[in-house]
Amino acid sequence: MAATPSWPPRSAPRLFVGHTLAEGASVSINGQQAHYLAKVMRVREGDVVILCDDQTGEWTSTVENVGKRSVELHVASNLRPREDVPDLWLCAALLKKDRFDLVMEKATELGVARIMPIVTRRCVADKLNLERAQNIVTEAAEQCARTALPLIEAPIKLQALLHDWPQDRALYFADEMGGDPALDAFSSDQRASALLVGPEGGFDEAERAMIRAHPSARPISLGPRILRGETAAIVALAVWMAAKGDWSN
The missing domain is CATH 3.40.1280.10 (SPOUT methyltransferase, trefoil knot domain)
Structure with a gap:
């Protein structure tokens, strides 16, 4: 029996963003992060990207559009809350x-x-x-x-x-x-x-x-x-x- 693929894929890129995430939100990635997604990781429509906001935890998102200077993402679901950090x-x-x-x-x-x-x-x-x-x-x-x-x-x-x-x-x-x-x-x-x-x-x-x-x-x-x-x-x-x-x- 073939192994069940991991979800989200282990190879999915991970990024921190500077605003609070929520299910169904649209996120526009610009600058060096957009270059990383588009040129280094070569994401395409439908690919998974993991997002974190340092507030609500870790989220799956999917690529909706890859432009020349930005990548548009749709936030899908929360994977885990923000970790408890040792003091x-x-x-x-x-x-x-x-x-x-x-x-x-x-x-x-x-x-x-x-x-x-x-x-x-x-x-x-x-x-x-x-x-x-x-x-x-x-x-x-x-x-x-x-x-x-x-x-x-x-x-x-x-x-x-x-x-x-x-x-x-x-x-x-x-x-x-x-x-x-x-x-x-x-x-x-x-x-x-x-x-x-x-x-x-x-x-x-x-x-x-x-x-x-x-x-x-x-x-x-x-x-x-x-x-x-x-x-x-x-x-x-x-x-x-x-x-x-x-x-x-």
Whole structure:
């Protein structure tokens, strides 16, 4: 007996759109997304496209018309609601562009709720193109079938981050000088969580002392080896997701 084809097709393109979706709605895709559908994926009338709006979840739609600059879609049915996102923030020091791109991409894939770029004394960058950053996390979410996008903040200086930090949220500080084993720390603390990861050169001594003096900060260790900033962020997120996130589901 032939296998029943999956529905919707696994090969169907996935896109996030900027407005709320509903059954029977018409959606016009323009710009780079239209180019992707028409020229890269080569969709035709009747083809299926999966749409997400970061509000109501994931929807099937069918192609009604492929024009020179736009693709018209008809929204058919809701496949699943917007996912429940684990309440985890990533406070990551800015790195060289390609490395911070990797952090944002992998943080999105791992399910983080919020990305907060941090400026420290040893950062090699102090600016972030938010439009470009949003495109990176959106494409990552489309690739890994997320139905929610992480919130991306504008860069903030470390001192300002600590000054305004919410008292009810644990700030796990990945300290290369040592701390509680990350898995033990995550498993034993029931507060809302955030991870703080430093730049290529690490935090300087004054910054480290300032962080450790903060009442919400808890130094953690990510093992016996010194990790790059991007590696530390990815590892910390993975361990947290295994200990307190949604991997068990």
